[in-house]
Amino acid sequence: ELSSGINAEYGGPSMLAAMTFGNCGYSFPAAMGAKVAAPDRNCVAYCGDGAWGMQLNEVMTCIRENVPTTAVVFNNGQWGAEKMNLVRWFGDRYIGSQLDNPWSYAEIARSMSAEGITCTHVDQVTDALSQATKNQEEGKTTVIELMVTKELGDPFRRDAMKLPVRHLAKYKGTCQVSESESGQPTDL
Numbered sequence: 001e002l003s004s005g006i007n008a009e010y011g012g013p014s015m016l017a018a019m020t021f022g023n024c025g026y027s028f029p030a031a032m033g034a035k036v037a038a039p040d041r042n043c044v045a046y047c048g049d050g051a052w053g054m055q056l057n058e059v060m061t062c063i064r065e066n067v068p069t070t071a072v073v074f075n076n077g078q079w080g081a082e083k084m085n086l087v088r089w090f091g092d093r094y095i096g097s098q099l100d101n102p103w104s105y106a107e108i109a110r111s112m113s114a115e116g117i118t119c120t121h122v123d124q125v126t127d128a129l130s131q132a133t134k135n136q137e138e139g140k141t142t143v144i145e146l147m148v149t150k151e152l153g154d155p156f157r158r159d160a161m162k163l164p165v166r167h168l169a170k171y172k173g174t175c176q177v178s179e180s181e182s183g184q185p186t187d188l
Contacts, residue, residue, distance in 0.1 A: 016030045016031070016034060024050065024054050025051055025054030025055045026051075027045035027046060027047045027055070028045040028047065028052075028055040028069070029058055030045065031043040031044060031045035031069050031070070031071070032058060032061070032062060032067050032069050035067050035068065042070070042136055043069050043070065043136070044069075044070045044071075044129075044132070045069065045070070045071045045072065046071075046072045046074070047073060048073070048074050048075075048076065048079070048080050049074065049076065049078075049099055050078070050079035050080065050081075050082070052071070052073045052105060053099075056105065056108060056143075059071070059108075059109055059114050059141060059143060060112050062114065062141040063113050063114060063141060066139060067141070068135065068136045068138075068140050068141050069136070069141050070132040070133075070135070070136060070141070070142045070143075071141075071142070071143045072144045072146060073105050073143060073144065073145050073146065074146050075101075075105065075145050075146060075147050076148045076149065076150050077098065077100065077101065077150060078098055078099055078150060079096070079097045082096070082097045083097040083098075083152060083185060084152045087152065090176065091176050092185060094185070104116070104118060104145060105143055105145045106118040106143055106145040109141075109142070109143035114140065114142060114143060115131075115132070115135050115140050115141065115142040116142070116145070117131060117132070117142065117143070117144045118144075118147065119144065119146050119147065120147045125144075125146065128144045129144070132144055150185065151184060152185065
């Protein structure tokens, strides 16, 4: 592989990303397509648990069509990007951003005949990724579920939204005059 990230054999990039579009449900189908295009390359998708809900059904497609791919799901129990917007611009009023899912995505993967691995500590991630790589070589799809904190990172696009302006008198009391100082939710 060249230092530019371009693989000399395939002549294309080694990473596919939704970039500025912020698409939910993009990563796993994109990794599946990459695997079909280059079956001897390891293909890994990364996503949060919110976006995973839009694409977990594709695990069945991988099993049925023999497209061994790996998904790494960051399970923080929330729509992280949307919650960051609510923290930053809407005064920590959370509407529809909490995901109180009692199930395990690794268990769901196993119920679909894929491999499922749950990591509850950072020390487990290397072994999980190594096992997923081995699984792909053996023709198996793997879902790695990383149990992570609710702490939020910066969104990939700070310019996507601005502080809301309220024009109706009944909503004037909900105006934010500045972004959240902490940048973190109050329900950690």
